[in-house]
Amino acid sequence: MTGPAYRRDRARLPAAERRRQIMEATAQLIAERGFWGLSMQDVADRCGLTVPGLLHHVGSKDGLLVAVLEHRDAEDARSLASLLGVDDLAAPWTGGALPPGVGLRQMCAALVRRNAGQPEIVRLFAVLEAESLAPSHPAHDYFAARQEHILATFTALAKDVTATPHALARQLVAMMDGLQIQWLRAPQTNDLVQDWEDAAKVLFADLDS
Template sequence: MSTQGTGTRRLRGDERKAQIIDVASRLIAERGYWGVSLQDIAGRCGISDTAVLHHFGSKEKLLLAVVQHRDETDRVALADRLGVARDDLYDAIPGMLLADVCDAMVARNAAQPEIVRLYALLSAEALQPVHPVHDYFYEREQRAIRTYASARCDLDLEPHARARLVLATMDGVQLRWLRDPENLDLVAEWQAASRVLFGTDDAAR
């Protein structure tokens, strides 16, 4: 779908909402939430800011729609990479190796640096209690910790402490990659870190 507002075909409501979410995602990934206005988003879409408000009600609700859409898209993609149905993903992970879940997530992220940048920026901004998605990101992280804690792993740590360590390592590797994507291979960097975390064979992972 084109994200330009200069096309000759008038977009249906669902198409327009998808366009606005796509444009908002890219602009926020570049500038952060506070650096983007409704006018910026509307201008890229070729519509008025009133039209954006018609679909989402407020800038805060648009941001929530952006992260919810991205989370759902990633859930579907992760389930596909792990060979399970989308609705079965969280029930299936406790039977999987944590290293395999991490590998699938990193492979997914390597293909979408713009989205990883979006989440890196929002995650940092949302440390502020007044940020519109502060609570959303807190709950999202707690859910990720519970999910990672449920997967199989022989690391000699309490499951939730283990999950926090693995997530922190993934976040660190991804930040280094975002700073120097031309010279760093995310998958290769993660594999090196994974060998240290989980060991070199499946039994140790």
């Protein structure tokens, strides 16, 4: 059985538009199949390109994965900044300094709201994060650093509300990850935002937000 046919689009798109097209097609395919199930031919077909044409833009399969992750990080940082009402934001997964006035509970709520609006992207990261537990995976170092940066950011923010900031940071990340997996499996019966608010009442009980 063959998959859907995609038209070879010989139109020369502007470089930025073509790159965005490649990033979005790749993200969708990885969310569906995982990185190991991804083929460059599939990405090329989705974008109306030949494989050599695709390689001209991304260099290699590993290079494509890195480009997708960097693209999503930039998009998510802009979205998160908007939710937090700030002009610029060094997202917690990059290790940069946060703007003043952003509290831990506010940051967590914004992250959950952002994720609730993009289930396909959350699925992409969930699949890749699980796959990248293998040291040989090309995103292994990326996700190790990502987790370290998020924990460091949450720990720094938690110092204002608890005497055990690192423990609270780990609990918050674990709760977010767990709720997201349940939501992805049954989005019709799970409300990610409401589930997080219910969990936050417990995790932040007796703490100043």
